[in-house]
Amino acid sequence: MDAPIKRTGxxxxxxxxxxxxxxxxxxxxxxxxxxxxxWQTTVLPERWTLEWFGGMFKDLRFMExxxxxxxxxxxxxxxxxxxxxxxxxxxxxxxxxxxxxMKGLVVLPYAxxxxxxxxxxxxxxxxxxxxxxxxxxxxxxxxxxxxLPYMYQGIRNSLLTVSAGPLLAAAELLGAGRMRAFASVVLxxxxxxxxxSALLSFSVLFGEFALTNMLVGGQIQTIQVYLYxxxxxxxxxxxxxxxxxxxxxxxxxxxxxxLGQKVNGGLKR
Amino acid sequence: xxVYLELQxxxxxxGAANVLDDVNLQIREGELVTLLGPSGCGKSTLLRCIAxxxxxxxxxxxxxxxxxxxxxxxNREIGMVFQSYALFxxxxxxxxIEYGLKMRGIDKTARxxxxxxxxxxxxxxxxxxxxxxxxxGGQQQRVALARSLAVRPKxxxxxxxxxxxxxxxRKNLRAEIRAIQRQFNMTxxxxxxxxxxxxxxxxxxxxxxxxxxxxxxxxxxxxxRPRTEFVARFMGSYNxxxxxxxxxxxxxxxxxxxxxxxxxxxxxxxNGRNEPLEPGRRVAEGIIRxxxxxxxxxxxxxxxxxxxxxxDALNDGRSLPLAEGSPVLLxxxxxxxxxxxxxxx
Numbered sequence: 001m002d003a004p005i006k007r008t009g010x011x012x013x014x015x016x017x018x019x020x021x022x023x024x025x026x027x028x029x030x031x032x033x034x035x036x037x038x039w040q041t042t043v044l045p046e047r048w049t050l051e052w053f054g055g056m057f058k059d060l061r062f063m064e065x066x067x068x069x070x071x072x073x074x075x076x077x078x079x080x081x082x083x084x085x086x087x088x089x090x091x092x093x094x095x096x097x098x099x100x101x102m103k104g105l106v107v108l109p110y111a112x113x114x115x116x117x118x119x120x121x122x123x124x125x126x127x128x129x130x131x132x133x134x135x136x137x138x139x140x141x142x143x144x145x146x147x148l149p150y151m152y153q154g155i156r157n158s159l160l161t162v163s164a165g166p167l168l169a170a171a172e173l174l175g176a177g178r179m180r181a182f183a184s185v186v187l188x189x190x191x192x193x194x195x196x197s198a199l200l201s202f203s204v205l206f207g208e209f210a211l212t213n214m215l216v217g218g219q220i221q222t223i224q225v226y227l228y229x230x231x232x233x234x235x236x237x238x239x240x241x242x243x244x245x246x247x248x249x250x251x252x253x254x255x256x257x258x259l260g261q262k263v264n265g266g267l268k269r
Numbered sequence: 270x271x272v273y274l275e276l277q278x279x280x281x282x283x284g285a286a287n288v289l290d291d292v293n294l295q296i297r298e299g300e301l302v303t304l305l306g307p308s309g310c311g312k313s314t315l316l317r318c319i320a321x322x323x324x325x326x327x328x329x330x331x332x333x334x335x336x337x338x339x340x341x342x343x344n345r346e347i348g349m350v351f352q353s354y355a356l357f358x359x360x361x362x363x364x365x366i367e368y369g370l371k372m373r374g375i376d377k378t379a380r381x382x383x384x385x386x387x388x389x390x391x392x393x394x395x396x397x398x399x400x401x402x403x404x405x406g407g408q409q410q411r412v413a414l415a416r417s418l419a420v421r422p423k424x425x426x427x428x429x430x431x432x433x434x435x436x437x438x439r440k441n442l443r444a445e446i447r448a449i450q451r452q453f454n455m456t457x458x459x460x461x462x463x464x465x466x467x468x469x470x471x472x473x474x475x476x477x478x479x480x481x482x483x484x485x486x487x488x489x490x491x492x493x494r495p496r497t498e499f500v501a502r503f504m505g506s507y508n509x510x511x512x513x514x515x516x517x518x519x520x521x522x523x524x525x526x527x528x529x530x531x532x533x534x535x536x537x538x539x540n541g542r543n544e545p546l547e548p549g550r551r552v553a554e555g556i557i558r559x560x561x562x563x564x565x566x567x568x569x570x571x572x573x574x575x576x577x578x579x580x581d582a583l584n585d586g587r588s589l590p591l592a593e594g595s596p597v598l599l600x601x602x603x604x605x606x607x608x609x610x611x612x613x614x
Contacts, residue, residue: 166355169322170413172342173349174369174420185368188359 027246034239052240062241065226072136072222073205076143077198080151083144085194088155089182093165106152109145117142118214139216146208147201154197158190192259199256203249272331273298273456274424279318279328281311281480288314290480292328296424299454301447303467306477307503312460315477316426319458320349332423343372348417352429354409356401362412363388363397369420387415390449407438414446418453425450427459431466443470464504468492476500493532498609501530506568508533508578515606517574518599519551526608533581535605538569538591539598551606553599557591573599 034052036045056062091098109117121142126133132141164186171181209224217225223245231238274296281289289311296302304312317323319330321342330338337345356365366384375383388394391411393404401409410430417425430446431439447470450457461467467474468488475485484491484500495501498509508531515522515529522529539552555573562568562584569580569591580599591597 162358163353163355166351166353167357169320169342170349170351170355170416171357171368171372172322173320173345173347174416175343175372176368177343180372185357185359189357 030239031243033236034243036236052234052236053244056237056240056244061221061226065221065223068220069206069223072139072143072220073202076140076205077147077202079140080144080147080201081194081198084148084151084155088152089159089164089186092156092159093168102152106149109148114210115214117145118211121215134216134219136216136220139212139220142211142215143205143208146211147205150197150201150204154200155190155194158193158197159186161193162186162189164190196256196259199252199259203252203256206249206252271297273300273333274319275331276315276319277329277331279315279330280326281314281318281323282326287480289318289325292480292482294475294482294485296456296458298456300472301450301457301459301470302473302475303459303461303471304475304477305461305464305467305503308462310477311480312462312477313428316349316428316458316460319424320347320426321345346420346423347426348420348422348424349426349428350410350413350417350430352432354401354406354413354433356409356413356416358401361398361400362393362404365401365412366416366419368416373420383419384415387419390418390452391415391445405438406434407442410434410442411445414449418449418455423456425455425457427457429460429462431461432463439466446470476503478503495530495607496610498528498530501607501609506533506579506581507531508536509609510576514574514576518553518576519601522603522606524608527611528609530607530609531578531601531605532607533568533579534566535601536578536580537600538571538580538582539600549603551601551603553601554596555599556596557593559593560591571597571599 032045033039035048035050037047037049037051039045088102091102112120121138122133125131125138132138167185167189168178168181171185172178176184207224208222209228212222213225213228221229227238227241227245230241272295274294276292276294279289279292280287292311292315294302304315306312314323318325321337321340325338328338329336332345332347337347357368360368363384366387367380370380370383384397385394388397391414393408393411393415396404396408396412401412404412413430427446431442434442443466446459449455459467459470468491471488473485474488474491475482476491477483478499484496486494491500492504495504495507501507501509510518510529510531512522512526512528553573555571555578557569558572558577559570560567563581565584566581567584569582571578571580578599
């Protein structure tokens, strides 16, 4: 080789390439299929069209399910933020002995499979004082539990990285009340990190299917439930939906990474 | 001078352990007192109790004639500098310094004036608009110092402020802290585990162990007259000899005590047997086991009568040509044999 700096050997490169092809090929095919009109005997489609995308956006149910997903996830994340931010703050800074309990509590959603959780929830909430099975409320409750680990870890790590304890102590000794100290020196510093975990939670909820379908599938259509129902009708349409969804998540992830860089950069500087 | 800050019978338990066990301390206005001790001795906890950041199980804190033990931290008029600096990363240097003034509702012009004053004191005027992350560790700690001084606290608490810094910066900042403390006549408590730091900085040193102050006094007194074995071992590389050791080494010892401490620099090495002996001098034979040059001092590890002794000699080119394994004579003034009390007495 005459290249002065040899970065990576040929074998790892080939392996990477293969892996990329393996991962991206289905996506490429789906993408092409979403734009194809006639695609039978040729390698690439004979004619292209935007018909499937047009039909999708014209379908009121698609727009409605997208909207459903959007506002349900937003409300769930906002609610989680509202509860978890003060809770995790108090536990991390003032009651570190409760941390082990929280750590155990927070991984429980992983331990219970979605289907089991759904059956249990429906049983528990379909009678008695809290008869909310099949409504958006039970879904919001379930969403809250699903994002618990992400929110807890994210907020806790942010608090530890900025050493919220000493910051708060310093502010209090300088004459600030606890609330004011929290608002002026803790919140601005953990905000980027908290935002990242909120966005992560949002994208997790956006892609949630099993629990949603079982809990409220008959009553409320989220984007995932809608996608599932229309999958059988037309491959082209399903591809178009999948691609739209993929682009949406891609944009969200890009935003996440950008924010993450900002958090790390701010600390490194 | 009268007492300015007084700690009375401070007690704190953590589970079954006594973290602070009846601590009493009186500090005069403008005095710099260090709390010195190994980690876990309770010195930082004591500081946090004074600041109001930790609860006490008993005792009172009188500051300027007023009991502040029940007050929240923000009403205690106490400034504190932390080992981790604890600067607010979202605020500039100037905003950090002005934070306390802002919380007290002081108007902008007055805040500006005060922060400029303090920026000049800590020599960071040029950095006023920088963010803490853009400063070096030493600079950050100077900002933290300025920030706590800005509100004119009655007492300044420094919790191992130099421990996170490089050796050279540590020495410079140490001198700077002392100069600023004198300039403002600031009543200061300085917590450290570094005995050299405590000796160079303080008006008074309080050596703590297991939640108690075991000895307090001027740096001079605490270094030259340790009262217990713990103090002797902590304050320097004192040789601690039991009574039997001392008898075996020197034949007879005038005053009876549990144990004795000998400073490494107070033993003199002689290589001839026929040098004249001054009265009151005790002599023993020994063998050099190892030696190391510490710079201005050569440190010998000498074995004599089954006792290992650390002996320091000035590295001024006039020391004896001694090698490892060579026999020597040790000479010691009986007055340099310090009597130690039983531990805890």
